[in-house]
Amino acid sequence: MDDQLLIGREREQAQLRAWAADALAGRGSLVLLAGEAGVGKTTLARRALAGSGLEVLEGVGVQGGTSAFGPVVEVLRAHLRIEGGGPLVEGPLAAHLALLLPELGPPAAEGDRATLFEAIRLALAAIAARRPAALLLDDLQWADDATLELLAALARSLDTQPLLVLGAFRSDELPRDHPIRRLRSELRRAGRLRQVTVEPLEAEATAALLERTLGAAGPSLRRAVFDRTDGVPFFVNELGSALAASGRLEAGPSGLELLEGEDVPLPDSVRDAVLLRAAGLSDDARVAVLTAAVAGQTFDPELVTAVAGLPEWPDELLRQGIVAEAAPGRMAFRHALVRDAFYGEVPWTRRVALHRAVAERLEATHAAPVVVAEHWALGRRPEQARASLLVAAEAFCAVHAYRDAERTTRRALELWPEERDEGTGGARLDVLERLAGCAELAGDLAEAGTIWRAGAGGRATRSRSGRRSAGWPPSSSSRAAGRRRWPAGSRPPAPSPPPAWRPRPPPNGSPRPPTSGRPGASGPP
Ligand SMILES: Nc1ncnc2c1ncn2[C@@H]1O[C@H](COP(=O)(O)OP(=O)(O)O)[C@@H](O)[C@H]1O
Numbered sequence: 001m002d003d004q005l006l007i008g009r010e011r012e013q014a015q016l017r018a019w020a021a022d023a024l025a026g027r028g029s030l031v032l033l034a035g036e037a038g039v040g041k042t043t044l045a046r047r048a049l050a051g052s053g054l055e056v057l058e059g060v061g062v063q064g065g066t067s068a069f070g071p072v073v074e075v076l077r078a079h080l081r082i083e084g085g086g087p088l089v090e091g092p093l094a095a096h097l098a099l100l101l102p103e104l105g106p107p108a109a110e111g112d113r114a115t116l117f118e119a120i121r122l123a124l125a126a127i128a129a130r131r132p133a134a135l136l137l138d139d140l141q142w143a144d145d146a147t148l149e150l151l152a153a154l155a156r157s158l159d160t161q162p163l164l165v166l167g168a169f170r171s172d173e174l175p176r177d178h179p180i181r182r183l184r185s186e187l188r189r190a191g192r193l194r195q196v197t198v199e200p201l202e203a204e205a206t207a208a209l210l211e212r213t214l215g216a217a218g219p220s221l222r223r224a225v226f227d228r229t230d231g232v233p234f235f236v237n238e239l240g241s242a243l244a245a246s247g248r249l250e251a252g253p254s255g256l257e258l259l260e261g262e263d264v265p266l267p268d269s270v271r272d273a274v275l276l277r278a279a280g281l282s283d284d285a286r287v288a289v290l291t292a293a294v295a296g297q298t299f300d301p302e303l304v305t306a307v308a309g310l311p312e313w314p315d316e317l318l319r320q321g322i323v324a325e326a327a328p329g330r331m332a333f334r335h336a337l338v339r340d341a342f343y344g345e346v347p348w349t350r351r352v353a354l355h356r357a358v359a360e361r362l363e364a365t366h367a368a369p370v371v372v373a374e375h376w377a378l379g380r381r382p383e384q385a386r387a388s389l390l391v392a393a394e395a396f397c398a399v400h401a402y403r404d405a406e407r408t409t410r411r412a413l414e415l416w417p418e419e420r421d422e423g424t425g426g427a428r429l430d431v432l433e434r435l436a437g438c439a440e441l442a443g444d445l446a447e448a449g450t451i452w453r454a455g456a457g458g459r460a461t462r463s464r465s466g467r468r469s470a471g472w473p474p475s476s477s478s479r480a481a482g483r484r485r486w487p488a489g490s491r492p493p494a495p496s497p498p499p500a501w502r503p504r505p506p507p508n509g510s511p512r513p514p515t516s517g518r519p520g521a522s523g524p525p
């Protein structure tokens, strides 16, 4: 539908275009775009920004977890690709930006979060100074916490820059403690909350969208589709295409209608509509698409072909528009909801085996540990998942993404029951100590206190049973030492350390992680 006009959305487009025009005139801002999955946020954002005079750079949050500042790094790389890699920031701050973009040179050995934020702010200002720009940060419900904290800190500086930051997120199923809620309340407190909420289409607009797929539709078909889809455009398109492919329509006096006497019910979920639309796939294509759904929203077709045991990638999936090429050597599902539908079709035991196979291959190619960990966890390999999570936590800590480090470490501990600490020299307790350090650095003081106390209990037990000298609860100075230890980059204790991982510029776009696990994620568990 890219070359077609949007249906409806006049008011939302006008609002976004007005803010884009302000940005073009040097008065930028941060704007949030909310709405349920498939309602049309990405489509609206792209359409409103096209022709705005702003250079549009896109970054996206990834289900299952993004590396620190993932969407922002993507935007910076997109710019470097266009501009041929000229320096974004000059002087001492360049080394701080290199923490996120290793291709810029050696990273700073010492630093803090405020300095890194400043380096990013200057880089974005430099981009906008060359040409007024819009950053479209999509699917922020899956972004790392560091990205969202950065946005809160950045908002004020946009006032005087030709830079619009448009952040889209799924507003349904957002848990109470999701960092987007924190971002929104901070913006509201500062009097800077600008949000457009995208609602489903009305009945008339739904019919107009249906008719783009089917041609003229009669009144009862229109009504049936509106009742099923509630006007969610993604669902309308899938249902329309599924019906067209199923041969269940006939010409009526004022357009197509459902066949008389047809007793097969209309699909009543997005998932059923997606699957019905794809009902005619060959066996190979079906195996490939189910395996790809386990691999991720974007995936390497070669990896998927190998894991699925197929001789080659079946082109049928591209032809049918189920997947599209995302970058050289990478493919993506047309929409996260398409991937969700196929993922739900993979039988449980097969799913576990596939996640393991994907984890193994990704680990061998040094993919981001946060991605690898998710596959190990879903492949029911807690020890491997834990090791990858701890490496990921270290990487978060190294770029001052303390909340992400805290969340990741907590997940590692969840996969590490206390009784399993036996014989590991108290490695679990060491990790607990690091978790408390992260919580403290993230400003979560009450949480840090609780963890310190839990750790103290564990240490006391160990020292009573003579297995380890106490040294706990840590004095404030030893706490500080514990805190310093991790950010300085020492590797956390890992039961079976995976290969060393260093962030590298991905040649074909960033690797896209697998399934959920991030709060607020719906779809694949
Ligand atoms: N206003 C609209 N008019 C026509 N088609 C739309 C409209 N909004 C969304 N669509 C279609 O619906 C599908 C889902 O939209 P998308 O923007 O990806 O949703 P979201 O980003 O909210 O998940 C896309 O295929 C898009 O072409």
Ligand SMILES: [Mg+2]
Pocket: 041, 042, 043, 138, 139
């Ligand atoms: Mg979207």
